[in-house]
Each structure stands twice: as structure tokens, then as C-alpha cells.
Amino acid sequence: MSGLQRKDLLDIQSLTTEEILLICNSAKYFKALFTRSIKTVPILRGKTVCLLFYEPSTRTRISFELAAKRLSADLINIAVQTSSVVKGESLIDTVHTLEAYKADFIVMRHAASLAPHFLSRNIKSSVINAGDGNHAHPTQALLDAYSLMEKVGDIQGLHIGIVGDILHSRVARSDIEIFKRLGAKVSLIGPPTLVPDEFRMYGVDIYYEFDEILPNLDVINMLRIQRERQQGSFFPSIREYHKRFALTNDRLKRCKKDVIVMHPGPINRGIEIDDDVADSAHSIINEQVTNGVAVRMAIFYLLAGGTPLDEKEVE
């Protein structure tokens, strides 16, 4: 088998299970580089990576930036505030400009769902979705899956709870897809306003009482809750939300003793997750960040036509 036989990485749905495993497996070898004093390899030398971010992002942008730099790519960083987009240039025109610069990869973050899909149909460059609206965040899902595999070996049979604002979460959608694909049992936890019944189509269970399902979970993935959802009447107050759905110290005590706590970040300490829970031995939140760079290196490598790696090749 050679690398990824595709131009773009847009969502988890369009990846085969073999491709998911290939990415995760390759990430392992890139992560091994991080302990060396020289962390760069010349895999993408001469290639141009453009980060096109229409939405503010720190960790995802830096993670992609670092991944591209460690692969020796040339990097263009376009944030919407500093580009001609604020002057009202259409996405199509921006993209034609980038194409004229001969960008090999466009990493795109956009507040509108399906924007990368629209882009990919109109450009020859590889498009990597770094998060589109509420739709998909495939590289986050891949790094979440990789982080769990690294911790427990096999995701098959794990019971993973995803807690919070599922409705507005691209991470939740992509995580559900990847965890289900890899054989996990997935439960969604939150109020009905944020966990509509339609999510059952993914083959998940829905719980409105966190405490009811808490003791059964092997993994708890907490999502960031945004204060503006209160204005949209999705819940009446942060206080009530915290009481019912936050992962508190008290709740952690009632979890399985080897429960794994995840969070895609950035975390709201004291809102959806308590301080000491986020910093506890159960938390793999910081490991997720490190792994994000390795997974994104693997994605660049495989989309550029790289073949499956073994230990020796990375050496």
C-alpha cells in the first residue's frame, strides 16, 4: 500500500478505516523525532504550505505551522484580519491567488460549514480541513484517536462519553465518526437542546444525566461550552450547566479508577471542567497537543505521496 490516494483531507467520513490507521501509525514515527535535538526532516522541502484561517485559532494553527516547519516546508500564514478578505474578496478569488502562488497545500479553517469542500472542488492544491463551521475537524479527530491508541493500544470496545455542546461542535461530529469506525461505543451527554435526537443516526446513545452514565465510561471527552449559547436559550445559565454537566472533582471520584479525560481545548477551567481534573493524572489533554503535531506531520507526508513508514526510514 502506498500513501493516501487522495488530493484532500476534508472529513473523517471520506477516509477509509485503513487510511485512518495508516495516518495514526505513521504519526508514531514522527512523534519519535520530537525527543531529538534536531526535530526537522526534509520531507516537504520545496513544498509550499498555506495556512488560510478565516477564524481565530491558536492551537490548531500553531500545530499545523509546527508540523509544516518540522517537515521543512515553506509556509504562508494568512489570517483573515490581515488579508484582503476583509476588503470583501470572495473565497474563490482568494483561492485563485493562492493557486497562482503555487501552494501545494492549503490548510483551511472557516466558520462556514463545507467551505473547504467548496474550495477543494475549485483548486488543484491539496486542501486540509482545519475545522469548518459545526461540520468537521478531521485532524483533531485523528489526533484524539491516536492519543487514545497510544494510551490504551486499541480503541475497540472502549466506552467513550462526549459531553457538552454536541450540536455546535465539529470536534464532536468528527470524533463520533472516528471512534465508531474504530469500534468504540460512544455516548453523548448534554441537554436535549445541545444533543438533538438526530445524532442517534451515528449509532450512539444519548444521556441527559451525566451521573447516570459516568461510572460506565472508559474515556470522557469534555467539550468547551460557549457562554453565548446561554443567549440562544440552549441552557438557562452557566451555573446550572456546570451543576449538571461539568466534570468536577466530585464526579471524577465516581468514575472508573483508570478513566481517561480528554479535551480538545481551549479549556474553560471551572466551567466545563474543574482545575484539578484537568491537571490530574487521568488527563491526557497536554499529550493531545503534542500528538497533534505528529498527526499533522503524518497527514502532510501521506498526502504528499509518502509511503507507509518503518522505524528505519525515519532514522
Added chain:
Amino acid sequence: MKLLIQHGRLVDPASKTDEEFDILIEDGKISKVDKNIKNIDARLINAKDCIVVPGLVDMHVHFREPGREDVETIIGGSKVAAKSGYTSVCTMPNTNPVIDNQALVRYIKKQAESGPINVYPVAAITKGSMGEELAEMGELIEGGAIAFSDDGKPVMNSTTMRRALEYSRMFNVPIITHAEDITLSGGGIMNEGNNSIFLGLKGIPREAEEIMIARDVLLTRLTKGRLHVAHVSSKGSLDIIAMAKRSNIQVTCETAPHYFSLTDDAIADHLSMAKMNPPLRTEEDRKAIIEGLRNGVIEVIATDHAPHLPNEKMQEIAFAPFGIIGLETAVPLIITILVKENGFSFLDAFEKVTINPCRILGIDRGYIKEGAVADITIINPDKKITVDEKFIISRCKNTPFMGRELFGLVEYTICNGTIVYPFS
């Protein structure tokens, strides 16, 4: 000029005629309908293998004039309509400015004079379609308005809608409702359901449409007015309308070809090209629309022809405007989806685009008999067409049917006794 249509299969829903007849046209009127008409000085039209139907009527189009003549014009839209088999269209008033005074109604009629087909302006219910004060309905009727609608937006204020239904009784014209509770649909992009959840796009629940239809039906009962519901898209809407009809409330409705042809599955493939309001719904709704057409709850098929320039549609789906063009694909979809796939007779299918809208609007057209105005469309129902850049003559190509192969080619459109398509 005399025209003689020979060897065609006359399909006239008004008289329930479906039989081979020749038709002679003289001085803009149908002078004779008979077997084997002989006439030596008439221009002959061979309609072998074709159905000959009354000129089609589309009671819901957007020709963008005045205001957006860069997108479409009354003349340009009329030509597209003629090519599509239509001899009469009703233009919606959501132009810039909104058609809310007599001068503007007259302007539309004036612009249409040199065009190939009949254009009937629908005027606004409220001033500027702002949903507050009634437009001068009497003046608008005198100027030539055929009906009233604030299409594009609902009249959210129930008292205003009540007054509109009440006041318009003087003129015996329908109030055409754009049924949408915008407090429920606001910001939505596609039908709310599995697909919207899957794609992470804000949904528009069918209830946004159904609640408004229910309100308007009840206001029609209260006022004894006449209500026509535009672009019905959901099963629940039809249940409410059917119930209203059983209670003898004066309500009629239309659907558009895309609602019996597509579901919200089309969004993932066609993105903004499948974005319209109300949105494409589910297979259950699509089937209910077909049943509603079959059992008569839906009287009319109207296209909601809504041209948008390529650069307006070629955007992120959230930012692209709602609406698709519909004229040129209407006949092929009616024939392919209703007649060929769902077993509709030509009579049942074509009454929705001929006599039924004419009856609702009080237009003396839409039927074929001796003495009638010669509006006639000749269609070869077995001829295959491909919807492509060449087939679509409209300058706006915003359609989710691009690339589809369908049956039904319009061969001739005759309006007021003149061949208006093929173009001379």
C-alpha cells in the same frame, strides 16, 4: 397569420380532452379544433409524437427588474419562459424598489409589452414588503396587479395579515403567503434533520413553514378571505392545507418542481446550488408532495424561478443566496418525475401549469377550445434532454439539475397566436 397544428395529441385539462386533434389558429385565436383540418394558406406545424397543451402558466417567477437588471430582466426572463413552454408568468414584487405602487405595476407591464409572453405582476401586500402598513391595494389592482404577496418574506404581524386578507376581498384576488416563521427559521441554511446535523449546517425546521400556514389558514377562516400558499415543501403543510379545505376555507397552494424531484441529500453534492427557501426536505416530504399533486390538495406547480449570478452562488453555502432557476427544467421534471416515474396522466400533470393557476388568478387562458386565446405549447415527451450549459439559455445557471438527463423537449411555444419559440 394562420397556423395549423397537425397530428398532435391534444391534452386539454380544462375539458379533460386527451385525443388526437388538429388545431387551427387565426388572428391570435383558436378558430377550429377538429379531426383532419384542411387549410391551404396556414403555416403547418407537425406535432407528430407530441402533446399539444395550453400555453403553460407560471404563477411564481423572479425576473429581478427593476433593480437587478444585471441578473435578469423582464424581457430576458420572458424569453427564457417562452423557451420553456410558458406563455404567462406572474412576477413577484420583491424587486428594488418593491412593487408596492401603481406606477411600478405599470412599469412592469410596460416593460413586458415588447416581450414574447404575457406578464402578470404580483404586487406587494405591504408597503416595501415591510409587513407593517398595507400597500394601496385598490390602486395596484387598477394598475394591473393580479394578486398580492410579500414573497421572500412573511407578513409576521398577524393583524396586518388579517387586514390584508380582509381588505383584498373587495378585489377577489388571492393573498399569496410566503409561509415562514422567521423567528424559528432565522439563520437556517437547509432543512433541519439528519442531513443538517451531519453537515453541521443550521437547520430550518419544517415547523417554520407549517406554523405560518396554520396561522394564515386560520386568519383566512376568520376573514373569509382567499389564501394561496406559495412553494409548499413539507408533508405537514399539506396536512394543514387538506384540513383547511375540508373545512371549506378558501385556500389553494403551489409547489415547485424541485420539491417533488429532490431531497436535502442534494446539499452535500450541490452545495449552494441546492440552497433555496423553503429548503429541500426529506424523501417522506417529497413523496407527500407527489401524493398532494395526485390527490389535488396541491393545485399548482410554479417554478419560483430565482436567478442569481455565478459569483453570488459561488460562495460558502452559508453566504450564498437562496434560490434556483426553474423555468427551463420545469417541463422535463414534470414529465420525467410525475408522468414517467409516478404514473401521472398528462391531463393530471398539466392542469397544474395551465387551467388551475388561471382559475386561481382569474386569468381567461389555460384551455384549448374554439374561440379561446391561442396560447399553446407543443412538447415531445419522449425526447431526452441533458441539462447543461448549452441547454440553459438563462444567463444564470444556478440549478442543482445541471448534468441531469431528463425527458421532455418543448418544440413550440405559441402565445396569442404567434410562434414565440423557437425564436425567429
